Amino acid sequence: MAGVSNPIEVHGLVKTFGRTRALDGLDLELVPGEVHGFLGPNGAGKSTTIRVLLGLLGSDAGTATVFGLDPWRDATEIHRRLAYVPGDVSLWPNLSGGETIDLLLRMRGIDPRGTRRDELLQRFELDPTKKGRAYSKGNRQKVALVAAFAAPVDLLVLDEPTSGLDPLMEQVFNECVAEHGAAGTTVLLSSHILSEVERLADRVTIIRGGRTVESGTLDELRHLRRNRVRAEVAGKVPDLSRLEGVHDLDVDGRVVSASVEPAGLPGLLAALTAAGVLSLTSTPPTLEELFLDAYRSTS
Amino acid sequence: MNLMGTGLLLRFALRRDRVLVSAWVLVLLATVAASAAAAGPLYATEAERVAAAEALDASPAIVALYGPILDTTSLGELSMAKMTVLYAVFVAFMSVVLVRRHTRVEEETGRAELVGATAVGADAPTAAAVLEAALASLLLGVLAAVADIACGLPVVGSLLFGASWTGIGLVGAGIALLAAQLSSSARSVGFLASATIGALYLLRVVGDTTSASWLSWLTPFGWGTQLSAWSQPRVWLLLGYLLLAGALAVGALALRRRRDLGSGVLPDRPGPAVGSPRLRDAAALVVRQQATALVGWTVGIAVIGALMGSIVPSIGDLLDTDRTRAIVEAMGGVGRLQDSLVFAIASVVAVVITFFGIGAVTRAAGEEHDGRTETVLATATSRRLLLLAVGGSAVLGSTWLLLVAGVATALGRGDGFGAVGASLVQAPAVWLVLALSLLLLSVRSRWAVAGWALLALFVTVGQVGPGVGLPDWVLGLSPFHHVPRYPAEVFTWPPEVVMTAVSAVALLAAWTRYRSRDIG
Numbered sequence: 151m152a153g154v155s156n157p158i159e160v161h162g163l164v165k166t167f168g169r170t171r172a173l174d175g176l177d178l179e180l181v182p183g184e185v186h187g188f189l190g191p192n193g194a195g196k197s198t199t200i201r202v203l204l205g206l207l208g209s210d211a212g213t214a215t216v217f218g219l220d221p222w223r224d225a226t227e228i229h230r231r232l233a234y235v236p237g238d239v240s241l242w243p244n245l246s247g248g249e250t251i252d253l254l255l256r257m258r259g260i261d262p263r264g265t266r267r268d269e270l271l272q273r274f275e276l277d278p279t280k281k282g283r284a285y286s287k288g289n290r291q292k293v294a295l296v297a298a299f300a301a302p303v304d305l306l307v308l309d310e311p312t313s314g315l316d317p318l319m320e321q322v323f324n325e326c327v328a329e330h331g332a333a334g335t336t337v338l339l340s341s342h343i344l345s346e347v348e349r350l351a352d353r354v355t356i357i358r359g360g361r362t363v364e365s366g367t368l369d370e371l372r373h374l375r376r377n378r379v380r381a382e383v384a385g386k387v388p389d390l391s392r393l394e395g396v397h398d399l400d401v402d403g404r405v406v407s408a409s410v411e412p413a414g415l416p417g418l419l420a421a422l423t424a425a426g427v428l429s430l431t432s433t434p435p436t437l438e439e440l441f442l443d444a445y446r447s448t449s
Numbered sequence: 450m451n452l453m454g455t456g457l458l459l460r461f462a463l464r465r466d467r468v469l470v471s472a473w474v475l476v477l478l479a480t481v482a483a484s485a486a487a488a489g490p491l492y493a494t495e496a497e498r499v500a501a502a503e504a505l506d507a508s509p510a511i512v513a514l515y516g517p518i519l520d521t522t523s524l525g526e527l528s529m530a531k532m533t534v535l536y537a538v539f540v541a542f543m544s545v546v547l548v549r550r551h552t553r554v555e556e557e558t559g560r561a562e563l564v565g566a567t568a569v570g571a572d573a574p575t576a577a578a579v580l581e582a583a584l585a586s587l588l589l590g591v592l593a594a595v596a597d598i599a600c601g602l603p604v605v606g607s608l609l610f611g612a613s614w615t616g617i618g619l620v621g622a623g624i625a626l627l628a629a630q631l632s633s634s635a636r637s638v639g640f641l642a643s644a645t646i647g648a649l650y651l652l653r654v655v656g657d658t659t660s661a662s663w664l665s666w667l668t669p670f671g672w673g674t675q676l677s678a679w680s681q682p683r684v685w686l687l688l689g690y691l692l693l694a695g696a697l698a699v700g701a702l703a704l705r706r707r708r709d710l711g712s713g714v715l716p717d718r719p720g721p722a723v724g725s726p727r728l729r730d731a732a733a734l735v736v737r738q739q740a741t742a743l744v745g746w747t748v749g750i751a752v753i754g755a756l757m758g759s760i761v762p763s764i765g766d767l768l769d770t771d772r773t774r775a776i777v778e779a780m781g782g783v784g785r786l787q788d789s790l791v792f793a794i795a796s797v798v799a800v801v802i803t804f805f806g807i808g809a810v811t812r813a814a815g816e817e818h819d820g821r822t823e824t825v826l827a828t829a830t831s832r833r834l835l836l837l838a839v840g841g842s843a844v845l846g847s848t849w850l851l852l853v854a855g856v857a858t859a860l861g862r863g864d865g866f867g868a869v870g871a872s873l874v875q876a877p878a879v880w881l882v883l884a885l886s887l888l889l890l891s892v893r894s895r896w897a898v899a900g901w902a903l904l905a906l907f908v909t910v911g912q913v914g915p916g917v918g919l920p921d922w923v924l925g926l927s928p929f930h931h932v933p934r935y936p937a938e939v940f941t942w943p944p945e946v947v948m949t950a951v952s953a954v955a956l957l958a959a960w961t962r963y964r965s966r967d968i969g
Binding site: 201204205206207208225226229230234236238239240241242243244245246247248249250251252253254256257258259262278279280281283284294307 | 557633634635636717718719720721722723724725726728729730731734737738819820821823824825826827828829830831832965966967968969
């Protein structure tokens with residue numbers, strides 16, 4: 151590691167539970183100020199990675215640093231600079247939501263009185279006087295989110311944070327992440343909800359089976375991928391099957407659709423022009439498709 | 450009533466509780482057998498029995514605790530005196546624990562919803578919980594009767610005594626079931642049920658020790674004595690248990706129908722919208738979690754201590770017959786006898802107080818299991834502070850309770866503050882058990898519950914061991930065995946220092962392990 155350390159650096163991380171290899175050489179790198187999507191199916195190792203980064207779990211091999219520090223040794227120092235929202239929030243049954251929020255803030259060394267907690271309670275429409283046991287899953291999530299968003303931090307670690315939130319509250323969540331992002335906070339956003347990540351993330355890392363499958367900006371990942379092209383031609387559909395870089399060809403009358411690698415586009419367009427193209431649409435892959443593609447290529 | 454799936458849920462409950470129920474039943478059976486076996490040789494002649502029984506009946510404090518002995522000639526009644534009333538409380542608590550565990554706890558955790566969404570009947574979970582408690586009570590009653598018969602007590606009396614235990618177990622189940630409908634908090638349900646049992650016990654205490662003796666007929670804890678199992682029994686009184694338990698269950702079911710799953714009949718009070726500045730770190734959080742329990746324990750221990758202490762001065766008068774006087778003189782006079790009693794009280798109360806400490810440790814394991822420890826440790830809270838808070842609440846809380854017990858005993862006795870020393874002398878043994886529990890928690894959070902098993906083992910060894918002649922090294926397994934028998938004997942430092950040192954080593958090992966293990 152040279153120069154200023156990144157908020158999060160993970161290289162070749164291995165974590166085993168008995169015979170299960172939860173993390174198998176995982177890599178993850180966050181640069182300062184970015185919102186980083188951390189994607190993977192259930193059981194891919196997202197939460198395990200986060201727990202290692204928080205110093206709750208030890209690792210068996212590889213390195214992991216947060217702010218250039220060792221999360222195992224320097225946990226409290228690191229935690230002063232971050233806020234964490236677990237995927238499954240469990241609250242103290244006999245503490246009210248307001249008490250829990252203030253306690254979590256104070257345990258991070260922050261005086262709740264100087265924070266945005268009241269504003270956030272309103273935005274998330276959360277009643278802080280209810281006891282922990284009385285909250286629904288979504289409302290438990292909101293308690294943790296308000297505590298995390300209430301004060302400025304250097305790093306937000308959000309583990310599937312919107313599970314249980316309705317779409318309106320998801321919108322509030324998105325705004326909060328954007329506000330923190332604009333203020334220079336680095337955000338690690340673990341999720342399997344692709345649209346949420348697509349909207350918020352600058353870069354994504356896709357993992358599966360404890361390994362990193364893909365990592366980069368959405369543009370970079372798209373660059374490597376095929377566009378879906380659909381065209382209608384005036385005359386007879388020419389034989390496109392021999393063209394380089396054209397896949398999944400489907401001809402239905404005068405309508406043709408195919409997945410096209412960037413390198414195959416010139417040849418395809420030339421053939422379509424010659425056939426008298428009437429309409430043409432080209433769609434970049436959604437994150438969903440990147441995701442499925444990444445899974446397919448490693449399974 | 451839609452009871453579909455009750456059998457399946459009952460089998461599932463029995464499987465989940467197989468260790469808990471077996472341990473509870475076995476410990477109670479061991480005490481029954483030990484009492485029954487010890488009484489025969491101790492009171493061989495009728496004259497001895499009458500003397501002992503009259504002595505017990507003459508002390509209001511003992512009657513308050515154990516209830517009176519109606520037939521002073523009966524060996525069975527004398528030997529089961531403690532079991533009939535005081536230990537019946539533990540039988541009732543077994544049912545409370547089982548019913549609460551399978552009703553309100555399941556609702557609070559949301560598991561009841563999971564089960565309720567399957568093809569089981571709406572009343573099946575409740576029915577399964579009650580059936581399980583009833584089965585456990587029946588098993589305990591039958592085995593207790595068998596143990597008495599095996600130890601040579603009369604058959605009819607033994608069966609009726611066993612039936613009274615089954616009865617009080619059923620009543621306990623009814624109380625817990627009703628409490629489970631009232632509050633949406635599992636902790637409050639436990640508190641409500643415990644308080645009800647305490648109140649019913651107190652009602653009997655008043656009835657048995659004052660002229661208002663009819664009060665004892667109003668509480669199931671009085672029925673055990675009034676049943677008169679060992680001579681001229683009032684068998685019809687057994688119906689009382691059934692009717693009361695049935696009425697409680699019917700009432701609970703009616704309430705159950707009128708409320709939603711997860712809610713209680715009593716409204717949930719809102720909490721403060723803003724946290725107090727004092728609730729600022731893990732230590733304050735642990736204190737907050739334990740405060741209510743500690744207040745309840747302080748009151749309970751103070752009452753028990755005062756009650757026990759008030760027995761002490763009368764012990765000399767109790768045994769004031771020609772023959773016993775000779776024995777007492779041989780043992781070092783009445784003063785020495787009182788000191789022995791003070792030691793005995795302190796050692797029993799110390800074991801009870803250890804329950805509080807282990808409860809504090811296992812609570813921390815629950816926090817970790819539920820993911821709240823993770824939330825705390827993801828803040829700037831260090832593992833050191835968290836373990837210190839948990840260990841501190843267990844150790845300091847227990848030590849405080851020992852002090853309360855000592856002071857209360859001393860006040861009850863009304864003769865100086867020697868009892869305070871007697872109680873505090875127990876501290877190193879309590880610390881050692883708690884240090885071992887913390888070590889279990891630190892090795893693996895799931896192991897923390899083994900702290901209960903450890904305590905049960907020590908208690909059983911201490912209670913039953915001397916009676917059945919276990920070898921010294923087995924008795925020595927229990928830390929409580931090594932406590933100096935102060936004030937009955939002179940106080941010696943070595944065992945206290947050694948136990949404190951071993952506790953310190955165990956705590957150090959716990960810390961070393963806790964800082965280096967995975968959380969969750």
